Amino acid sequence: MTTVLPERGPGGDVGGGVGADEAALQAAFDAAISADERIEPRDWMPDGYRATLIRQIAQHAHSEIIGMQPEANWITRAPSLRRKAILMAKVQDEAGHGLYLYSAAETLGVSRDELLDKLHSGRQKYSSIFNYPTLTWADVGAIGWLVDGAAITNQVPLCRCSYGPYARAMVRVCKEESFHQRQGYELLLALSRGTPAQHAMAQDAVDRWWWPSLMMFGPPDAESAHSAQSMAWKIKRHGNDELRQRFVDICVPQAEALGLTLPDPDLRWNEERGSYDFGEIDWSEFQQVLKGNGPCNEQRISQRRRAHEEGAWVREAAAAYARKRAAAPSNEDGRR
Amino acid sequence: MSETSQQHRARAEWPLWEVFVRSRRGLSHTHVGSVHAPDAALALRNARDLYTRRSEGVSLWVVPADRITASSPDEKDPFFEPAADKAYRHPTFYEVPEGVRNL
Numbered sequence: 001m002t003t004v005l006p007e008r009g010p011g012g013d014v015g016g017g018v019g020a021d022e023a024a025l026q027a028a029f030d031a032a033i034s035a036d037e038r039i040e041p042r043d044w045m046p047d048g049y050r051a052t053l054i055r056q057i058a059q060h061a062h063s064e065i066i067g068m069q070p071e072a073n074w075i076t077r078a079p080s081l082r083r084k085a086i087l088m089a090k091v092q093d094e095a096g097h098g099l100y101l102y103s104a105a106e107t108l109g110v111s112r113d114e115l116l117d118k119l120h121s122g123r124q125k126y127s128s129i130f131n132y133p134t135l136t137w138a139d140v141g142a143i144g145w146l147v148d149g150a151a152i153t154n155q156v157p158l159c160r161c162s163y164g165p166y167a168r169a170m171v172r173v174c175k176e177e178s179f180h181q182r183q184g185y186e187l188l189l190a191l192s193r194g195t196p197a198q199h200a201m202a203q204d205a206v207d208r209w210w211w212p213s214l215m216m217f218g219p220p221d222a223e224s225a226h227s228a229q230s231m232a233w234k235i236k237r238h239g240n241d242e243l244r245q246r247f248v249d250i251c252v253p254q255a256e257a258l259g260l261t262l263p264d265p266d267l268r269w270n271e272e273r274g275s276y277d278f279g280e281i282d283w284s285e286f287q288q289v290l291k292g293n294g295p296c297n298e299q300r301i302s303q304r305r306r307a308h309e310e311g312a313w314v315r316e317a318a319a320a321y322a323r324k325r326a327a328a329p330s331n332e333d334g335r336r
Numbered sequence: 337m338s339e340t341s342q343q344h345r346a347r348a349e350w351p352l353w354e355v356f357v358r359s360r361r362g363l364s365h366t367h368v369g370s371v372h373a374p375d376a377a378l379a380l381r382n383a384r385d386l387y388t389r390r391s392e393g394v395s396l397w398v399v400p401a402d403r404i405t406a407s408s409p410d411e412k413d414p415f416f417e418p419a420a421d422k423a424y425r426h427p428t429f430y431e432v433p434e435g436v437r438n439l
Binding site: 106168319322 | 349370372375389
């Protein structure tokens with residue numbers, strides 16, 4: 001993630017009416033994309049490409065840090081020290097993923113503060129999945145298995161995204177996500193093989209998280225606002241529907257091994273397609289959650305804002321300390 | 337006036353540091369990303385927490401991002417051109433008679 005900032009911000013001095021130059025730059029950009037080369041921070045890029053990446057990477061980063069909340073909810077109540085240590089490591093990883101991604105977004109000429117402002121004021125979004133509550137301990141397992149599983153399915157192709165810093169961040173993220181998915185699966189397996197009450201708790205969590213996980217892939221390609229252009233720019237490599245199908249096909253045998261069922265009466269193997277058919281997704285629920293009417297939208301954002309505001313004095317104190325030390329270099333030299 | 341500007345500075349974003357990790361002995365430091373921190377010591381700590389949670393490194397460098405001088409992509413072709421027409425710098429440029437070994 002090279003963070004040397006571009007000399008021109010979005011809509012900078014490139015488009016200043018020098019038509020021939022811009023056409024040449026556009027041609028060089030198009031050639032790099034079609035040759036499957038990576039675009040790097042200081043390269044010329046179309047304003048739309050830059051804006052799309054900022055929107056997508058920011059939303060991705062916001063999702064990682066908002067995603068800390070539903071799971072952190074269970075840290076103090078983890079059933080054993082082993083589970084608690086695992087969950088803390090996982091939540092810390094989510095913070096780390098957010099930071100890798102903010103770092104990648106900053107290479108496009110936006111500041112970290114600006115991105116956080118936009119999250120706090122609702123001008124940039126995060127994944128709807130985190131607006132659902134974690135009602136029981138089994139939800140921690142369902143999130144690891146299904147939510148992180150869906151995220152991996154989405155993110156593995158992003159490791160080949162045309163924008164270098166984003167692709168490199170995704171390589172790191174994907175390496176760490178597989179631990180997340182496995183710990184969730186193991187947690188559910190322990191519950192599923194436990195007492196009848198524990199088994200029921202695991203089944204209930206899977207029943208609640210299955211459909212929202214399928215919605216994580218976004219609306220059907222035909223209705224997806226950004227899909228076609230993102231594919232042309234090689235930001236995205238696969239359509240929403242293709243990735244969703246891939247995820248369903250992966251999950252069905254995993255659910256069987258868990259001894260749990262997936263809450264879809266229409267789920268069945270289609271010999272002809274070599275894939276599982278599955279039922280209609282309730283997109284009106286997706287739209288409602290997206291609009292801010294999910295069970296936890298308000299709670300997630302207000303908690304995020306509060307954490308930011310309550311941490312302000314720490315950031316200010318550290319900055320003041322750094323300034324004071326920089327202003328008195330003689331003391332510093334003495335200690336070196 | 338100084339009060340306001342101080343307050344403003346206090347709220348301004350922490351500076352950006354580029355992070356380089358030596359993944360194991362015998363290898364060079366490699367750029368991995370960036371962190372924000374108020375000073376070098378905290379930049380190192382933040383970089384450790386962010387980029388070496390799984391023993392990915394044995395040594396870390398942090399460099400203020402605004403202290404890096406980079407070649408401009410606009411000058412790319414002419415800037416790197418001197419290297420392009422000097423094929424004689426590569427061993428494959430030279431013809432070696434059949435049967436000559438260890439050369």
